[in-house]
Amino acid sequence: MPEAVEQLLLPAECLLCRALLSFADSSRLVCDVCRHRWRPVRPPWCPRCGQPEPLFGRCRLCAEWPTAFGVARSAVWLDAGAREAVHALKYGGLPRIATELATAMAGLELPGIDSAWLVPVPLGRARLRTRGYNQSERLARALGRRWRRPVVDLLVRTRDTAAQTALTPEARLANVAGAFQVRIGDCGLRISSERLKSAIRNPKSTIILVDDVFTTSATLAEAARALERAGAGTVSAVTFGRALVPDFT
Ligand SMILES: [Zn+2]
Ligand SMILES: [Zn+2]
DSSP states (O other): OOHHHHHHHSOOBOTTTOOBOOGGGTTOSSOHHHHHTSOBOOSSBOTTTOOBOOSSSSOSSSTTSOTTEEEEEEEEEOSHHHHHHHHHHHTSSOGGGHHHHHHHHTTOOOTTGGGEEEEEOOOOHHHHHHHSSOHHHHHHHHHHHHHTOOBOOOEEESSOOOOGGGSOHHHHHHHHTTOEEEOOSSSSOOSOHHHHHHHHHOTTOEEEEEEEEESSSHHHHHHHHHHHHTTOSEEEEEEEEEOSSOOOO
16 A cells, blocks of 8 residues: 555554554654654764773674774664564564664764665575565665665675574674675666676775664674675674674673
């Protein structure tokens, strides 16, 4: 159903808690109560990975990142309210909620946004088939509209990886090792392969990876590694949620 028609026919309700939205808010998808439960990630943080500063020593979360992976930022902590929102996006069949999540991400500050391309972290084929869409791609498109930056489907998963949630940090690393590849043809841009390759290598271009959640950063680091292998000089990442306590000991 086209959105305008849907709005006329159905009383607008919050996608998360089903509360009816006031007339003034009827174009929104998430009510104020739900949105205010999202807790922004704020400094002080590690300047690179955006994780709250370790009490002593250097940050271990980003120590093993590939050189090209510069900065990662997340909009909100993944506690109760935000977890529901991500769940609705991934498992609730509600890709439209990406608009609300991207609104929370739009205020994130990263170097090079003005010249960046947004690259969604891809899903494996099997998962894409069951879900019907890639939630990170929906987020990237919604964020691209806010930032007025292009979205380029530059990465593919070379194999279906096990769901990261059930794995220990070491297993997460092994699980995603070599899981991504840069795809030059068929990335959604109407430019030649040669031009695309040189655009990736252009030191002035910034690639911003977009994903729903930052947990141990194993997936983002591996995606950044694939881009680095293709010659990318600067890769950043943004996510909607950040896991509260990444256990990377
Ligand atoms: Zn609500
Ligand atoms: Zn760090």
